[in-house]
Amino acid sequence: MTVLQIRAWPDPVLSSPATPVTDPSEVADLVRDMLDTMYAAPGRGLAAPQVGVLARVFVMDTTWKEGTRDPLVCLNPEIIALSDEMATRTEGCLSIRGLSLDVTRPAWVDLGWTDMKGVRHQRRFDGFAAACVQHEYDHLDGRVTFDRVDPEARAAALATYETNLETPR
Numbered sequence: 001m002t003v004l005q006i007r008a009w010p011d012p013v014l015s016s017p018a019t020p021v022t023d024p025s026e027v028a029d030l031v032r033d034m035l036d037t038m039y040a041a042p043g044r045g046l047a048a049p050q051v052g053v054l055a056r057v058f059v060m061d062t063t064w065k066e067g068t069r070d071p072l073v074c075l076n077p078e079i080i081a082l083s084d085e086m087a088t089r090t091e092g093c094l095s096i097r098g099l100s101l102d103v104t105r106p107a108w109v110d111l112g113w114t115d116m117k118g119v120r121h122q123r124r125f126d127g128f129a130a131a132c133v134q135h136e137y138d139h140l141d142g143r144v145t146f147d148r149v150d151p152e153a154r155a156a157a158l159a160t161y162e163t164n165l166e167t168p169r
């Protein structure tokens, strides 16, 4: 088991766009380590830039804390459709420790992705999973929750985050 170091915002890697994966075998070790890291954190989603790798890969498991593990590995994800209906959820991020933000996003998302066997999938995600998919997808484009709230909320959140960083635990 390998637990990778999770980069903390404002590490510049978190604001950089990631590059498509050409062959799943290239990222086999990375994906295994990302799953170990996500479960150890503990978290429900982790994108490759969060462990310092600018590849279009994320892993998620939205239900494991309630029972058995059911990991989803998405290579080269693509947002195919988004609902007009919006939903606001409180989102945390393993790269922004100690700060949750209310983020408004489309209530469901149709996502396409490639699995570790190179097979392409498409599925609709709703509820918490829809927010998780969009949050992880954002990481691949160099966006975090701070980039998904209005300027006033962003300024307040940044001030709180910076104060937390300066306060010894």
Ligand code: NI
Residues within 6 Å of the ligand: 092, 093, 094, 095, 135, 139
């Ligand atoms: Ni995150």
